[in-house]
Amino acid sequence: xxxxxxxxxxxxxxxxxxxxxxxxxxxxxxxxxxxxxxxxxxxxxxxxxxxxxxxxxxxxxxxxxxxxxxxxxxxxxxxxxxxxxxxxxxxxxxxxxxxxxxxxxxxxxxxxxxxxxxxxxxxxxxxxxxxxxxxxxxxxxxxxxxxxxxxxxxxxxxxxxxxxxxxxxxxxxxxxxxxxxxxxxxxxxxxxxxxxxxxxxxxxxxxxxxxxxxxxxxxxxxxxxxxxxxxxxxxxxxxxxxxxxxxxxxxxxxxxxxxxxxxxxxxxxxxxxxxxxxxxxxxxxxxxxxxxxxxxxxxxxxxxxxxxxxxxxxxxxxxxxxxxxx
Numbered sequence: 001x002x003x004x005x006x007x008x009x010x011x012x013x014x015x016x017x018x019x020x021x022x023x024x025x026x027x028x029x030x031x032x033x034x035x036x037x038x039x040x041x042x043x044x045x046x047x048x049x050x051x052x053x054x055x056x057x058x059x060x061x062x063x064x065x066x067x068x069x070x071x072x073x074x075x076x077x078x079x080x081x082x083x084x085x086x087x088x089x090x091x092x093x094x095x096x097x098x099x100x101x102x103x104x105x106x107x108x109x110x111x112x113x114x115x116x117x118x119x120x121x122x123x124x125x126x127x128x129x130x131x132x133x134x135x136x137x138x139x140x141x142x143x144x145x146x147x148x149x150x151x152x153x154x155x156x157x158x159x160x161x162x163x164x165x166x167x168x169x170x171x172x173x174x175x176x177x178x179x180x181x182x183x184x185x186x187x188x189x190x191x192x193x194x195x196x197x198x199x200x201x202x203x204x205x206x207x208x209x210x211x212x213x214x215x216x217x218x219x220x221x222x223x224x225x226x227x228x229x230x231x232x233x234x235x236x237x238x239x240x241x242x243x244x245x246x247x248x249x250x251x252x253x254x255x256x257x258x259x260x261x262x263x264x265x266x267x268x269x270x271x272x273x274x275x276x277x278x279x280x281x282x283x284x285x286x287x288x289x290x291x292x293x294x295x296x297x298x299x300x301x302x303x304x305x306x307x308x309x310x311x312x313x314x315x316x317x318x319x320x321x322x323x324x325x326x
Contacts, residue, residue, distance in 0.1 A: 120147030
């Protein structure tokens with residue numbers, strides 16, 4: 001779809017890069033060998049019930065190789081097709097600030113020094129695993145001119161929806177982490193949201209989006225709840241057969257959500273993806289690029305775009321009440 005770059009229907013991450021940096025960046029996903037306090041017994045041994053890193057973290061397919069080897073292999077493959085590309089190294093699998101700061105620095109530095117066309121980092125982590133030392137380290141890279149994103153799983157601001165999903169932290173931890181990351185040399189925060197959680201209503205989803213849009217958050221990733229083989233969520237799904245979002249409903253929810261985002265927020269993903277051999281349901285799961293086209297067509301049909309319904313002063317209604325304008 002031909003969309004004017006200065007006023008797109010959706011500010012995708014590629015458009016965000018071109019607007020803010022003047023050139024695009026591609027992510028190189030690595031598995032740096034970290035674990036998670038929700039897996040190693042510190043908080044829990046099962047992890048979030050919906051999570052299997054193999055279903056979404058490209059770097060897990062190269063696990064066992066050094067960070068340098070993982071970055072080099074992916075970089076060379078991309079450069080063969082797209083010469084002149086510049087990169088971010090994406091620490092994606094597990095919790096990538098869950099280690100002493102000396103370990104974090106060594107692994108981040110290893111990734112950044114592979115080649116001169118690596119401009120920065122994207123670090124996926126939990127908001128409850130960002131101590132002052134980790135935040136200061138990340139901010140030091142930004143202060144040195146590196147481009148740094150920190151990706152935080154929120155999923156929903158409604159903590160009761162996570163009671164059976166074993167997330168093991170609340171929305172307050174997310175809010176605190178965002179504000180700490182935004183202080184000093186500000187970092188670009190990306191919030192991960194899941195739509196279609198058991199018991200979640202349209203109202204819950206929109207309240208989550210409005211809450212995030214009122215924070216110093218630079219981007220979002222939308223995911224639909226899907227059931228991955230071998231996860232605790234699969235066992236629950238086979239017992240309860242709770243409803244999962246249909247493609248038409250989900251694309252409408254994300255369109256509604258995008259209308260509520262600030263105009264400067266990057267939409268990094270619009271749906272979850274999992275390999276076919278790992279996916280249980282829903283069967284419609286598709287590539288994010290295809291879903292982006294579906295959502296853009298919805299916005300065109302509505303005559304709306306990102307930011308149409310953004311609340312410039314933040315949510316003004318308490319949770320549980322739908323704004324009258326909606």
